Amino acid sequence: GAGVSQTPSNKVTEKGKYVELRCDPISGHTALYWYRQSLGQGPEFLIYFQGTGAADDSGLPNDRFFAVRPEGSVSTLKIQRTERGDSAVYLCASSPMGTSGSSNEQFFGPGTRLTVL
Amino acid sequence: DQQVKQNSPSLSVQEGRISILNCDYTNSMFDYFLWYKKYPAEGPTFLISISSIKDKNEDGRFTVFLNKSAKHLSLHIVPSQPGDSAVYFCAATHSGNTGKLIFGQGTTLQVKP
Numbered sequence: 001g002a003g004v005s006q007t008p009s010n011k012v013t014e015k016g017k018y019v020e021l022r023c024d025p026i027s028g029h030t031a032l033y034w035y036r037q038s039l040g041q042g043p044e045f046l047i048y049f050q051g052t053g054a055a056d057d058s059g060l061p062n063d064r065f066f067a068v069r070p071e072g073s074v075s076t077l078k079i080q081r082t083e084r085g086d087s088a089v090y091l092c093a094s095s096p097m098g099t100s101g102s103s104n105e106q107f108f109g110p111g112t113r114l115t116v117l
Numbered sequence: 118d119q120q121v122k123q124n125s126p127s128l129s130v131q132e133g134r135i136s137i138l139n140c141d142y143t144n145s146m147f148d149y150f151l152w153y154k155k156y157p158a159e160g161p162t163f164l165i166s167i168s169s170i171k172d173k174n175e176d177g178r179f180t181v182f183l184n185k186s187a188k189h190l191s192l193h194i195v196p197s198q199p200g201d202s203a204v205y206f207c208a209a210t211h212s213g214n215t216g217k218l219i220f221g222q223g224t225t226l227q228v229k230p
Contacts (some may be wrong), residue, residue: 004160033217042121042206042220043161056215091160095216106218108153108160 002026006092012115013082021112023078025094032075033106034067035091043091049075061073082116089113120144121209123221131229136194138224140207143188147209151218152181152192155204164205165192197228 005024013019025032030051035043045059049069057067064082069075079086092107122141130136138190140150148169153161167174167181167190175182180193204225208218 007202028142031216035218035220040126040222042123043218045217045219048215048217056217059217090189093160097216105151105163105166106216108162110158110160 004092004094004107004114006071006090006109006112008112009110010113010115012117014117015084017063017082017116019082019114021079021090021114023077023092023094023109025075025092026107027073028098029094029107030072031095031097031106032069033093033095034077034090035093036077037089037091037111040059044070046077046090079114084116087114087116118143119222120147121207121219121221123207125224126222127187127225127227129229130197132199136192136197136201136226136228138192138194138205138207138226140190140192140221141188142190142209144209144211144219145188146211147219149209150181150183150190150212151210152179153177153206153208155206155218155223161206183217184207193222194226197226199228199230202226202228 007022032049034046037043048056052072064080067077089111091111093108095106132139151166154164155161183190204223205222207221
């Protein structure tokens with residue numbers, strides 16, 4: 001079956017530009033998570049959606065980062081005025097529901113590698 | 118502050134032997150722990166998990182042990198196979214939050230034929 005997909009797989013941009021990263025979760029999964037993985041580190045939580053609403057955005061590093069999920073399915077992570085420090089792999093994950101426990105295994109997409117020159 | 122730590126960046130074992138990957142955590146609120154495996158250019162894939170009410174969970178060649186008093190968990194793979202070569206991430210979460218995972222830095226496992 002179809003897993004979580006993310007586009008583009010790679011994105012190279014210049015400092016100061018705006019970028020959008022897209023995530024298509026597994027159909028029927030109500031919970032969607034964005035993580036960021038820097039080189040040599042584990043994934044770091046950014047934001048969590050339950051349905052259409054951002055239930056937890058405590059991981060967003062600053063107001064240059066924003067994410068939407070208008071119809072409760074596809075999500076877009078938006079980064080304004082990109083900086084070199086934003087370079088990382090951005091991972092999206094979805095799960096049937098937004099709780100911890102065995103019923104809430106998170107399924108990850110392959111990620112988008114963002115490089116800011 | 119790093120709430121989940123994997124202090125060994127890499128581990129190399131011989132095929133057929135046991136691989137032991139370690140993970141420490143600091144937040145006593147964590148009550149659910151997971152191990153994810155990651156191949157290059159792919160997203161992490163779920164491997165095995167354990168609830169804080171247990172001290173051991175086994176699934177085939179993979180066993181996770183939890184020592185709550187020491188705030189330590191470990192993943193045992195036996196026998197190790199070359200296809201197990203990957204980066205392994207320990208992650209933790211706690212009930213009552215949003216299910217967001219707190220990951221360790223990862224350990225790169227190499228299994229030599």
